[in-house]
Amino acid sequence: MFILISAGIAPGLALLSYFYLRNQMSTEPRRTLLHTFIYGAIITFPIMFIQYVSEEEGTFxxxxxxxxxxxxxxEEFFKWFVIFVAILRHVEFDDPYDGILYGAAVSLGFASVENVLYLLSFGIDTAFLRAILPVSSHALFGVVMGYYFGKSKFSKDNKQLEYLILAFLAPVLLHLSYNTILTLKGHLIYLMLPFMLFLWWFGLRKVKQAHRHLVQHLYENNKI
Known part of the structure; x- marks a missing residue:
C-alpha cells in the first residue's frame, strides 16, 4: 500500500516542484503552498460525495x-472556491506568479488524492498513464486558473471581475475538452495527444506571461 500511495502522490509533488522552481525571481513560502495542496486534497471528498449522490439519485x-x-x-468550481476564499487575499499572495503556484497546488492536491484512490482500486500498472494524463492535466488546469487569479489581483486595467470569471471558465472549458475526448471511441481517442500538447503549450505560455508580469510588478515596486 505504501508503494501505491507513494506512486499516487509523487507525480503531483514533482509537477508542483517544477512550477515552484520555474519562479526564479522570488520564493513563495513552502508552508503556504503545502496548506494549499492540502486544501486541494480535502475537497476531493465533498466532490466525490456530490458526484456519488448525483449518480445515485439519477440527477442526469x-x-x-x-x-x-x-x-x-x-471539480473546477471547488478549486476556484478554495483559492477565492482562502488564498486570494492572503498576505503571501503578493505577486502575479503566485497565482500559478497556488492554482497548481490546489489542483495537484485534488489530483493526488484522486490518483491514490484510483491506484488502490485498479493497481499500480496504471500509474504511468495517469501521471501523464489526469495528473498533469489537472496541474495545467490549475496553472491557467492561477494565472487569471494573479491577473485579477494585480491588474490595473479595472478588469478584476472579468479575470475572476476567466479563472473559472478557462479551466472549465479545458477540462470539458479533456473529458469529452475521454468519452470518444475508436481512433478519435488519439485526439488526446494533440490536446495534451496544446494544453502543455498553453499552460507554459501562461507561466511565461505570469513571469513577465512578476518582473514588471517587482520593477514598479522598486524591488529589482
Missing amino acids: SNPFLSDVIFASSI
Whole structure:
C-alpha cells in the first residue's frame, strides 16, 4: 500500500516542484503552498460525495451531462472556491506568479488524492498513464486558473471581475475538452495527444506571461 500511495502522490509533488522552481525571481513560502495542496486534497471528498449522490439519485439522464459537463464544472468550481476564499487575499499572495503556484497546488492536491484512490482500486500498472494524463492535466488546469487569479489581483486595467470569471471558465472549458475526448471511441481517442500538447503549450505560455508580469510588478515596486 505504501508503494501505491507513494506512486499516487509523487507525480503531483514533482509537477508542483517544477512550477515552484520555474519562479526564479522570488520564493513563495513552502508552508503556504503545502496548506494549499492540502486544501486541494480535502475537497476531493465533498466532490466525490456530490458526484456519488448525483449518480445515485439519477440527477442526469444523459451520461455526457454527468461525466463531462457536471464533473468538469464541479471539480473546477471547488478549486476556484478554495483559492477565492482562502488564498486570494492572503498576505503571501503578493505577486502575479503566485497565482500559478497556488492554482497548481490546489489542483495537484485534488489530483493526488484522486490518483491514490484510483491506484488502490485498479493497481499500480496504471500509474504511468495517469501521471501523464489526469495528473498533469489537472496541474495545467490549475496553472491557467492561477494565472487569471494573479491577473485579477494585480491588474490595473479595472478588469478584476472579468479575470475572476476567466479563472473559472478557462479551466472549465479545458477540462470539458479533456473529458469529452475521454468519452470518444475508436481512433478519435488519439485526439488526446494533440490536446495534451496544446494544453502543455498553453499552460507554459501562461507561466511565461505570469513571469513577465512578476518582473514588471517587482520593477514598479522598486524591488529589482
